[in-house]
Amino acid sequence: MGTLNTIRRGLLRFGLAATSLLAGAAGAQGITDTAVKIGVSGALTGPVAAVGAVVEGIRVRVAAVNAAGGVKMGDGKTRSIELVVQDDALDPQRTMTNVRKLVEQSGVFALAGIAGTPNNQAIGRYLDQRKVPNLFMYSGVHELADGRAWLIGLVPSFTTEAAVFADYLKKNKPDAKLALLYVNTETGQTFQAGLRTAIQGSKLQIVAAQAVTSADPTIDTQLSTLKASGADTLVVVAAPKQSAQAVRFAAESGWRPVTMLSYIGASPSSLKPAGLANAKGVITSAFAKPVTAASTDPAVRQYLADHAAAKARFDTGDSMGQIGYITGEALIRTLEAVKQPTRQALIDAAQNMNQVGVGLLLPGVTLTTKRDSGDIYPIESLQLFRFDGEQYQALGGLVSFEGRTPRH
Template structure:
């Protein structure tokens, strides 16, 4: 997979921003840290006590990817619910500090340093986006600060072995691409695919995985158009793709551009491809501005329960989620999938914190690498968390979904891409 461009740029930014003083801060704290458990002595306890745990998160609350910012509302509601109604996590009340990077890697570095050096967080839980996460993981790993369950599916978070303090959560973009490739091979075996993709490691990762997964079949990529996250629109790219006359459009975009591509497809009545939109732009908040009548039949894939799907109306976890969102995040819509994503990933971190052998940063680092079929109630049935020394991809199962009426409807069976395609490798 091609990750070098973003990683080189991130390294350059970090070199300009980090200082020797920052690099030594946590080493001193690590030396001073002690624990009642002898096996935990010498490990870092910054940000955690017997009564409290402080977590930080970095999101694009502003800028071109601000639609993702509401994920923090779902996470915040989960922790407020746990604090108020469950006594915290193992008796510790959770403080969740959210910082805005505007989807700008240099700003992400600044905010990561603020969280570690000023806020003294236990872990930086969730940095959103491949560019921002790549910009900060060297720093966080140097400081030995856990960076669990980053909000990006780039396969590098699972294939890299030099950053043990960082791990992804959602299915990798390679795994997601395999689900779409498998669907086309079985249902449109001679498909001609036009691709719109974001010109960074996110877009290239999913596109590269798709091309690899269709090798040996008659499914072909016949047209490609990329865009920059700073572009005002993708109208020109969509016009070019329409001229390809492909019968499938693979839409690999972030929300702003996802809406634009869906709208452009709807307006072009002379081109009617099967439209596949990647999971990160599949929220109803992305589709609604286009008009639900204009996105009928669009296909995507998912791994967590859609709060807008009536099949989960009587689901125990969904009931708790809806009640908690109304009480602890009354300014946001619980039906938005990004909020449910936040709830699911916060619940996943809760499981990892419960599994720590030591209440330390090292304890969390080790716990997220030793998950075994962990059930998280907001995930789809059959989707669990599993990691190990040779498997750093917690979720690799997804199910196809099609937009029908005013919501997504699951179809087919969950696909375990580990079993179907083998491990994701670099």
């Protein structure tokens, strides 16, 4: 009898151990019946810490849905979202280190909102091998060499923005001589290639182009070269700091070209260092609703309330924070569509969206992807806005490239 009891106790311990191992394996997938774990790596410090507002915006939206009880997923279970955040200072090597920790140590179910084209390039092959979804990256370059099977972007391609800028100039300044200031990464190179393609066959011409890096303390040399080119139009695709420097230089040097800024560096918050008076007349593109304290739009009011409740560490007018909030909303909408709690089901849902609504997007802008037909761009519409010295005013209607994002 003693021997039998010993065997039973051994079997019980073995069973408990096996159960523990199985639970550990399930936990490594980052999802239980009550919670789903999402990893984020972003620039919380460093020379481009302004981009860290994307992470903070995700946190604001996630905090709101958790406070409301969580996300009811497609399998019928309601789960809270547990964010695990790491700082990478927008350094691709640190992003890679962080992602390994998030996947192998924290056991996240998926990643979301990782900023930077080089950063997402750095982690692509690893995530493909691990089969971990990389959702709604913050980069306008969607055609990465590695990681495409487990990747989905969010913001429009930089080729779309370049085409919208070119379209405006063809109609309103058809003989424009363009000076291009671009960040020297695939972001800027993609925009430049898209712009050169978009102006083919027109009288528009790029007469000078200068590269910058996000770490440059000043860009006066590049701007002086662009001014000397005789250009009457300045197009900028650069981080917020360099975008503001370009606006200030153009105004204070007496150049005063027509200035068009990429959405990545054009929010009113980003323009404050340039002096808002200097920024008057700046044109940019947008896919999110303008946010003002006086807005009566229900989605904007909800965003402002969520921002206040979360004690967010970014200004309500910061477009980076708004994009993060939209990223959090896109994550929630995708989780709601997942009918099985697997990573494959999650990436399938993200890569096959059909006019998914997100409240903070402009009217007429929805999330649509069709993996089998090669449509990998959730947002393919933009609207131009002009800064009046205090806020942006609409400049024409929505321009849609749905299903036909320009290639470069």
